[in-house]
Amino acid sequence: MFHNESGENYLKAIFILQNTRGEFRRSDLADYMGYSRPSISNAVDKLMKQGLVNSRDGVLHLTEKGTQASICLLDKYDFLVELLKNCGVDLDTAKREACEIEHSISYDTYVKMKNKLGR
Template identity: 40%
Template sequence: MLILQKQKGMVRSVDLARHMGYAKPSISHAVTVLRNGGYLTTDTDGYLHLTVAGREIAETIFERHQFFTNQLIDAGIDPAIAEEEACRLEHAISDETFQKLKRHLLRKEEDENTH
């Protein structure tokens, strides 16, 4: 939803269904779960809006997604496959492990750039 919001501004359930390739009932169920969890709201026109808590989580997942996608592409993996794999990795790794991995790779890049 965050990606679509950045691209289109306003997002509806049908937009999510098209973008993600899921059936509308599956998206409707997910939207209900997220709304009940306090992560998004729906306005009277049917547009979805992330709450502050929802946006924080979405930004964290998006950062991971970009990081893993870029690392996989840099390793020579086809960009389409890297996108798919990043989607799985971003949810499977703990925050602690992600932060340590990110710091490790940044230090490694800095070392390579100074030599």
């Protein structure tokens, strides 16, 4: 779906903010992620060029494409957390390692794992 872990993390954060706060700006995203405002601006500009995010009057919004991509990313993460927990991994470790794994496997591999496990 993406070519880098960073883009995926930004997209997930935007989705979460959009669904918890409604309206938010780049500065809110910087505060949420703990990154500098120039880093946020650079990342948001890249997501906008990919057609995943748009901005009206400084307020960020996911496009339909961005929303669908975010849902897929979060679903993959949630699936991996649950899988690791079911294998006996504690929650904090499961969350940390699911975040690492989700960026290492393709969407196709994730779908095959999910189908194999009947989820």
